[in-house]
Amino acid sequence: MENCVNCGGELTDKRVNGKYKVCYADCNREYTRKKYKEHNLVLDGVTSGTTGTISELAVGIDLLSKGYDVFKSLSPNASFDIAIFRDKKFLRVEIKTGYYTILGRKIFPKGSPKKYDVLAVYFRRTKEIDYFSNGSIDNTI
Ligand SMILES: [Zn+2]
Numbered sequence: 001m002e003n004c005v006n007c008g009g010e011l012t013d014k015r016v017n018g019k020y021k022v023c024y025a026d027c028n029r030e031y032t033r034k035k036y037k038e039h040n041l042v043l044d045g046v047t048s049g050t051t052g053t054i055s056e057l058a059v060g061i062d063l064l065s066k067g068y069d070v071f072k073s074l075s076p077n078a079s080f081d082i083a084i085f086r087d088k089k090f091l092r093v094e095i096k097t098g099y100y101t102i103l104g105r106k107i108f109p110k111g112s113p114k115k116y117d118v119l120a121v122y123f124r125r126t127k128e129i130d131y132f133s134n135g136s137i138d139n140t141i
Contacts, residue, residue, distance in 0.1 A: 006031035020102070035102040041125045055097040055122035056081060062129050063093075063120075066141075080116045091117040098123040098130070106130070 002011045005020055006027040020035070022028045036042070056072075060082065063070050068084040080092040094116035098108035100123070108121045118141055119132040131141035 006034075032102060036099075039100040039102060039104070039125060051097055051124075052095075054124065056095050058122045058124075058127070059093070059095045059120040059129055063141075084118075093118045093120055095120045095122065097121070100125065 002021055003009060004011055004023040004027050006022045009023055009027075011021055011023050020031060022031045060070050060072075063082075063084050068086045071083040071085065073080075073082075081095040082093045084091050084093055092115070094111050096108050096111065096119065098106055098121040101107055106121075106123065110119065113119070113135065117133060118138070120141075121130045121132070123129070131138050133141065
């Protein structure tokens with residue numbers, strides 16, 4: 001007999017299967033929430049605005065380290081988050097916070113691709129940043 005990974009109780013619900021074995025809806029919900037928090041370093045009491053700022057600063061530091069001049073709009077409602085400049089060229093950069101599903105797959109919002117040249121996605125748990133241009137990963141940024 002297998003046991004629930006959340007409460008340790010005996011698994012009797014035959015509908016439960018997959019990688020994580022949990023009993024009933026409550027355990028499933030609770031375990032999913034717990035795993036999601038672990039996978040994404042969810043900090044209690046941190047607002048989505050602060051989460052966005054953390055991602056912006058992380059991407060800003062990365063781009064400055066790579067030799068770009070980094071510009072931030074005076075208005076919080078600009079059509080993209082930052083502009084970067086190098087080799088006589090400006091690029092519009094949109095910054096998003098990425099998350100991991102409990103199976104470890106990366107998920108993130110893509111925003112509106114017409115409004116940026118580069119999408120930068122910051123994953124807080126791994127401190128990884130993925131850059132995309134024209135819809136695919138771009139390691140030249
Ligand atoms: Zn359980």
